[in-house]
Amino acid sequence: MPRTELLTVVIAAHNEEAALPLLHPRLMKVLDGLDLEASVLYVDDGSRDGTWELLRSFADADPRVGVLRLARNFGKEAALTAGLDQVDADAAVVLDADGQDPPELIPELVARWREGWEVVYGTRMSRDGESWLKRFTAAAFYRVMDRLSDTAVPRDTGDFRLMSRPVLEALRQLRERQRFMKGLFAWVGFRQLAFPYAREPRLAGGSKFNYWRLWNLALEGITSFSTVPLRLATYVGVLTALLAFVWGLWIVVRTLAWGDPVQGWPTMMTVILFLGGLQLVALGIIGEYLGRLYLEAKQRPLYLVAEMRLPAQANPLPHV
Secondary structure (H helix, E strand, O other), X not given: OOOOOEEEEEEEEOOOOOOHHHHHHHHHHHHHOOOOEEEEEEEEOOOOOOHHHHHHHHHHHOOXXXXXXXXXXXXXXXXXXXXXXXXXXXXXXXXXXXXXXXXXXXXXXXXXXXXXXXXXXXXXXXXXXXXXXXXXXXXXXXXXXXXXXXXXXXXXXXXXXXXXXXXXHHHOOOOOOOOXXXXXXXXXXXXXXXXXXXXXXXXXXXXXOOHHHHHHHHHHHHHHHOOHHHHHHHHHHHHHHHHHXXXXXXXXXXXXXXXXXXXXXXXXXXXXXXXXHHHHHHHHHHHHHHHHHXXXXXXXOOOOEXXXXXXXOOOOOOOO
16 A cells, blocks of 8 residues: 655744644644644743643644653754654644644645645745834845845745655754754755745734844844855955055145144044944954854754654654
8 A cells, every 4th residue: 555645743832832722723623634644743942831731731632743842942943953853754844833824724835745846935925913113124134135145045934834855854964053944944955836825913922032032043044144244344344444545645645745733633533433343343243153163163962852752653754
């Protein structure tokens, strides 16, 4: 008899005890309607509320539900990596725990996968429930990444996507510590298809990504997939040095020709502060890249698992 196709839905959760009871029944109803063997793997990223106890109750009630608890909060990128590392299926779907990405769209992702696409990623046509500032900054970030990076990161695209087994095996080879998953998903390549959809408001609770964390994530993305800031710092430094040389030559010529009756305090302070500011900005950019080299050199694990119970499968594949 032909082997049944296997699908695993990976969900990383951090302090989502309010949203998960609303999302889980919807998800299981969708999986019940699929004509393949489907399971769910929840990853608890060091939650401090009742998220872990809730996830264990899901696993106790249904053998198709697996749970994985990290030793502490390692961040969403590491939590997704931990979940995808454990997937042993023909395809995996990454879904957010807040319910903004409708699980009811999974059958359509599966249909595109069966057409031959190895990655089907959701492109947000609308972002209900989000402020205009967050929508604006998100749109700006994707467009900046598009200009700076050699890797084409799809615009207005989050983590919601389906990936085939070859893509999952390729992702397991990428063990860099400073992870920007949206960029890694794009970097591996394979046949990828955009799937437009309308993003819904959160089911409950509040976003765990404030503007400071989003800013740090943007820095991770830019520094992980582009060296343009370093090159820009070089160009700005060369241009500033040329302007300073021309300005200094002009001061010498003016002094020799007409003297210097003015003390020049404002001009001197302006030049010193301007050049000092540029130097500090350049040092900051270099420091960002140097800090990432430092973290990579230590070779610490991406995450540590405290407890794990994988979902049951009807006919598991050999682990690679």
